[in-house]
Amino acid sequence: MSEAAALAPYEAILAHAELELELAGRGDIDGLQGLGARWDELTTGLGEPPPGAVSLLERARLIAERARIDLIRLRDGLLVEHAAALNGKRAADGYGRELRSTPQLDRSA
Numbered sequence: 001m002s003e004a005a006a007l008a009p010y011e012a013i014l015a016h017a018e019l020e021l022e023l024a025g026r027g028d029i030d031g032l033q034g035l036g037a038r039w040d041e042l043t044t045g046l047g048e049p050p051p052g053a054v055s056l057l058e059r060a061r062l063i064a065e066r067a068r069i070d071l072i073r074l075r076d077g078l079l080v081e082h083a084a085a086l087n088g089k090r091a092a093d094g095y096g097r098e099l100r101s102t103p104q105l106d107r108s109a
Helices: 003-026 029-033 036-043 053-101
Strands: none
Touching: 003 029, 003 036, 003 053
C-alpha cells in the first residue's frame, strides 16, 4: 500500500474535524448531528496509524478541541437566553396575576 493510500483515512478524519469546527462555529446543530454516523465510518477498523498519520491526528485532535470549546460557548449562550426568557415569562405572569386579581367593577354601588 502506498503512503498516500495509508494516510487517506487520517486525512479524512482531519477533514471531518475541520467540518465539525466550521459547523460548531456557525452554531449548526443539525449539521453536527448528521456527522455522528460519518465519524463512526471513518474510525471503524483503523489499526495502528502509520508514522505519517501522527501529525494529521494531532491536528485533528486540536481542531476537535476548538470545536468542543465552540459548542460549550454555544450551549452557555443558549442557557443564558433560556434563563432570560424564563425570567421574562415569570415577570409577565406576575403582571397577569395582578390584573386578574383586581376587581373590575364594584356592583354594590
